[in-house]
Amino acid sequence: MTCTEAYKEHIMYSFNGFCIVVIRYAAINAWRDRNRRRQREISFEYLTEEKFYPLNTSDEALKSPYEQYPVTICGQTITLTNGELAAALLSLPEKKREVIYLYFFGNYTQREIGEIYGNGKSTVWHHLHSALQMLQEEMEVLLHGEP
Known part of the structure; x- marks a missing residue:
């Protein structure tokens, strides 16, 4: 077609x-x-x-809504948002504070911390364990007012 x-x-x-x-x-x-x-x-x-919502470009939105508590351990400043924890951490003896910092904030193993202080792994574990117990007791006192 x-x-x-x-x-x-x-x-x-x-x-x-x-x-x-x-x-x-x-x-x-x-x-x-x-x-x-x-x-x-x-x-x-x-x-x-x-509605009175001002448009601005300030750093107010970038600020943390929590209070900040700087704590210096081993020459390094860490910022905590819990005031009771900062106070309890500062109440510990210097060596226990340093062991806690190296283990939890510095990501060192117990063996590496033991090499720094010339101790064994079990001694470092004992320092960590006793430091955590002391922190717990101090936090209970700060929060509740009784041990």
Whole structure:
């Protein structure tokens, strides 16, 4: 079946008409969607003036919501967010504080800590264990007022 020139022209005009209708309705839908979105949106001016939410670029949002307690052990300053823990840690003897720092904050093994102090692994374990017991007792006193 061969297509005549008139039939090809009819198909082209029909397709062009279809495309125009589709584009027109797509534009109408986009316009309606944009208007609906505008009705739901709230401007920045409304937020800042009516609700008194100031827009700023200060470092307030970056600050920690917790109080910070710096503690210096082995020449390094660590920042704790628990004041009782910081006070209890500072109440320990210097060597026990250093062992706790090296083990928990410095990620040293018990064997490595023993090599630093010239002790064995079991001695370091004893220092850690007794230091943790002392910390627990001190924390109970600070939190509850009784041992």
